[in-house]
Amino acid sequence: MNFLDSTIFINWFKATKRDFVKPEVAGSGFVLHRIEHGEAALTSTLVKDEVALWLSRYKRSKLRDFLDAIRSYTSLTIESPTLDDEVEAESRLGACELGYLDCVNLAIMTRAHIDTIYTSDRGFESVPGVHRLLEDLTKDPKFSAFQKWTREKL
Amino acid sequence: MGRIAVIDADRITLPREFRRQAKVRKGDVLEYKVQSGSLVLSKPRTIEDPTKRMFGIASDVSLDLSGDELFLEHTRMKLRRSK
Numbered sequence: 001m002n003f004l005d006s007t008i009f010i011n012w013f014k015a016t017k018r019d020f021v022k023p024e025v026a027g028s029g030f031v032l033h034r035i036e037h038g039e040a041a042l043t044s045t046l047v048k049d050e051v052a053l054w055l056s057r058y059k060r061s062k063l064r065d066f067l068d069a070i071r072s073y074t075s076l077t078i079e080s081p082t083l084d085d086e087v088e089a090e091s092r093l094g095a096c097e098l099g100y101l102d103c104v105n106l107a108i109m110t111r112a113h114i115d116t117i118y119t120s121d122r123g124f125e126s127v128p129g130v131h132r133l134l135e136d137l138t139k140d141p142k143f144s145a146f147q148k149w150t151r152e153k154l
Numbered sequence: 155m156g157r158i159a160v161i162d163a164d165r166i167t168l169p170r171e172f173r174r175q176a177k178v179r180k181g182d183v184l185e186y187k188v189q190s191g192s193l194v195l196s197k198p199r200t201i202e203d204p205t206k207r208m209f210g211i212a213s214d215v216s217l218d219l220s221g222d223e224l225f226l227e228h229t230r231m232k233l234r235r236s237k
Contacts, residue, residue: 006221012205013212032205052223057224059212061223066211069204099222154209 003074005102005119006041006050008065013059020150022093023135024120026148030146031118035073041118044108045080046101063073079108096121106118106130 011028014093019025027109033040048070081089081104088110089103098106098121106127108118116131117124124132137143158166176197178184190237201207214237219227 007206010212011217012208013210014215014218015210017210018211029205029209032208036203036205046221050224053224053228055212055217057227058215058218062211063206065201068199068201069208071198071202072200072202074181074200099220101221101225153206154202 001042001111001114002116002118003040003105003112004031004035004116005105005121005124006046006047006118008118008134010054011053011120013055013062013066014040017023017150017154020147023138025129027137028118028120029138029150030143031134031144032073033149033150034142038075040075041073041075041076042079042108042112042114044105045078046104048078050101058086070077077113079119081108082111083105085111092127097126 006023008031010023012032013031013039015025019126020029031041050143051066051070052063055066070078085104085107088107088154089100090097092102092103092106096103102123105117106124109115109130115129120134122132124130156169156172158169158172160166172178178194178197184198185196187194
């Protein structure tokens with residue numbers, strides 16, 4: 001199971017069809033498509049809230065759509081941070097190129113024994129033991145089926 | 155009113171008639187809450203094709219703040235309103 005970061009949603013929100021040539025955009029859509037079709041993934045209430053806050057700031061009219069959509073990914077588990085996660089996050093601050101919220105997400109990943117994160121945030125590459133996965137997904141054998149879906153459905 | 159038996163400590167079976175009326179299908183995730191001594195089961199509001207529905211919903215947004223900045227902005231506005 002992999003962790004889902006906020007950038008995946010926001011890349012997809014901001015995309016136009018012309019952006020499919022960008023691996024981070026196509027990869028983000030592919031990740032969401034995989035989760036929609038049953039791939040188990042984990043995210044956090046912080047990620048959900050960050051995306052909701054982003055929409056409330058920039059696209060208020062679509063906030064409800066996002067909340068309904070995220071609830072519809074039934075194989076996506078949304079985990080709340082514990083105080084211990086936050087203590088762990090505090091100890092990581094400054095040791096990598098991530099802010100506090102992402103350090104809390106890292107602590108949640110550690111607690112869930114997850115080492116791979118779907119994100120376009122390259123700051124995660126500065127964390128030892130964490131694997132950032134996104135652009136390489138365009139080499140996945142099932143990516144062409146996703147591309148066909150985008151051509152037919154979007 | 156129908157009845158549902160508790161099979162084990164943590165398992166119940168939803169009767170066919172209940173599933174039909176409530177349109178509950180295999181794989182659905184239900185929400186529950188205990189309200190005034192009653193157990194309320196409900197289907198969460200979900201949508202079909204969430205990935206399709208979310209595509210490009212903010213394609214006209216060019217400026218954006220990162221997660222920490224958004225939360226900081228939220229706090230700044232609260233403090234500004236507190237003055």
